[in-house]
Amino acid sequence: MTVIVLSGPIGAGKSSLTGILSKYLGTNPFYESVDDNPVLPLFYENPKKYAFLLQVYFLNTRFRSIKSALTDDNNVLDRSIYEDALFFQMNADIGRATPEEVDTYYELLHNMMSELDRMPKKNPDLLVHIDVSYDTMLKRIQKRGRNYEQLSYDPTLEDYYKRLLRYYKPWYEKYDYSPKMTIDGDKLDFMASEEDRQEVLNQIVAKLKEMGKLEDDWKPNLVK
Numbered sequence: 668m669t670v671i672v673l674s675g676p677i678g679a680g681k682s683s684l685t686g687i688l689s690k691y692l693g694t695n696p697f698y699e700s701v702d703d704n705p706v707l708p709l710f711y712e713n714p715k716k717y718a719f720l721l722q723v724y725f726l727n728t729r730f731r732s733i734k735s736a737l738t739d740d741n742n743v744l745d746r747s748i749y750e751d752a753l754f755f756q757m758n759a760d761i762g763r764a765t766p767e768e769v770d771t772y773y774e775l776l777h778n779m780m781s782e783l784d785r786m787p788k789k790n791p792d793l794l795v796h797i798d799v800s801y802d803t804m805l806k807r808i809q810k811r812g813r814n815y816e817q818l819s820y821d822p823t824l825e826d827y828y829k830r831l832l833r834y835y836k837p838w839y840e841k842y843d844y845s846p847k848m849t850i851d852g853d854k855l856d857f858m859a860s861e862e863d864r865q866e867v868l869n870q871i872v873a874k875l876k877e878m879g880k881l882e883d884d885w886k887p888n889l890v891k
């Protein structure tokens with residue numbers, strides 16, 4: 668049926684929407700490696716030392732996920748390989764990667780993307796981007812409560828998060844691997860409000876129908 672990739676800043680609600688959407692469409696969810704990621708706490712402790720290693724870790728897991736998702740052709744992915752360079756470039760721009768690491772990273776990314784180009788299904792069918800403001804992002808990061816992501820752990824994270832938001836706008840505009848759409852993550856509380864959840868699902872289903880990826884009379888198996 669379809670491969671849908673989600674995108675958005677930290678805490679935007681990607682993992683949550685991945686679960687909701689995959690259940691609704693009856694497809695498989697692919698989650699990011701976060702709680703089982705051994706490099707992530709090291710990165711927050713010493714970003715300069717671990718930025719490159721963390722990126723290689725994420726890139727590897729994202730490559731594995733997208734290959735598998737494109738092979739099955741029936742999946743929803745919580746953040747994908749298409750966002751990988753956004754993170755790395757931002758970290759490189761603030762001095763967390765050497766020129767050699769930057770060159771090596773882009774060569775590796777280029778090789779991986781060429782591999783995807785050789786697959787029978789080369790691209791996802793749809794990108795769903797969750798747009799959030801800094802205030803919403805921070806509230807959700809606090810709500811989730813991972814220690815090393817809190818401003819109390821490292822006050823410089825405020826700049827890091829604000830910078831990340833600034834990198835998303837041009838990234839989204841440039842993204843052209845598939846059709847794309849945006850969900851207003853500030854307005855639509857798809858976790859607490861049943862009505863908002865249905866509104867988000869309706870928007871995505873309408874887009875899939877418009878693209879001919881779902882039949883006009885398609886109905887979900889699971890209404891919840």
Ligand SMILES: Nc1ncnc2c1ncn2[C@@H]1O[C@H](COP(=O)(O)OP(=O)(O)O)[C@@H](O)[C@H]1O
Pocket residue numbers: 675676677678679680681682683684745807808810811852855856857858859
């Ligand atoms: N639309 C939303 N409204 C309210 N809370 C949300 C929403 N989306 C996510 N959350 C909450 O915010 C936190 C971060 O969500 P998560 O799905 O882990 O984000 P991401 O995967 O984008 O980092 C979680 O505690 C989740 O329950």
Ligand SMILES: Nc1nc2c(ncn2[C@H]2C[C@H](O)[C@@H](COP(=O)(O)O)O2)c(=O)[nH]1
Pocket residue numbers: 675676677678679681682699701707710718721722725746750751754755758816
């Ligand atoms: N340096 C990088 N950090 C990344 C990347 N992808 C995710 N992350 C961090 C950000 C969060 O602390 C955590 C989980 O992200 P969510 O958006 O799922 O909350 O991992 C990356 O590519 N580089």
